[in-house]
Amino acid sequence: MPESKRLFFAIELPAPVQRKIVRWRAEHFPSEAGRPVAAANLHLTLAFLGDVSVEKQRALAAQAGRITQPEFTLQLDDAGQWLRSRVVWLGTRQPPRGLLQLANMLRAQAARSGCHQSPQPFHPHVTLLRDAGQAVAIPPPGFQWAFPVKEFALYESVFARGRTRYTPLQRWTLGNTQRNSDEV
Ligand code: 2AM
Secondary structure, eight states: OEEEEEEEEEEEEHHHHHHHHHHHHHSSOOOOEEEOOGGOOOOEEEEEEEEEEEEHHHHHHHHHTTOOOOOEEEEEEEEEEEEETTTTEESSSSOHHHHHHHHHHHHHHHHHHTTTOOOSOOOOEEEEEEOOOOOOOOOOOOOOEEEOOOEEEEEEEETTTTEEEEEEEEEEEEESHHHHHHHH
16 A cells, blocks of 8 residues: 555744643643643644645645745634534634635645545634543633744644654745745
């Protein structure tokens, strides 16, 4: 069988934001609420690709490299739970246009390359707890953690020894105005 990897495009969270999230989560959710996502695995998915062959990975990476999108600021100021997917998440009340455009482009490229895309609209979120099948009280986020997003990454998801680890394989910089102006 040809080698394939489980891949997705995502935004990395800065380590200080990951630490703040973990502290906030520990203060507000009892351990039985769900399975906490490890700090280093906290991220915001832009497009899920599924199991992808080496050739398709190359093609998707080349297409991602052609995206020219401005940087934007992401503000985590919302939280909720989806009982159907059994997750508790953090999100943003007003997703910046740059975030939506970036996700739409990556999702469209993925669909054109034959990666099945969920028919659900993109709802930017950072999953905090998994297996959260019972409704839990979601405290109003007493925070407004904002950080600049200057790049996005292609991640591999590997499950080994009972743990999932997300590893960035490749990164692309946003706000490549030089390339834009070169094309003019
Ligand atoms: P989740 O956090 O909402 O579960 C790696 O698994 C990332 O890809 C996670 O952020 C996960 O979203 C997302 N993901 C996994 N399976 C997916 C699917 N079938 N459709 C869309 N996103 C998926």
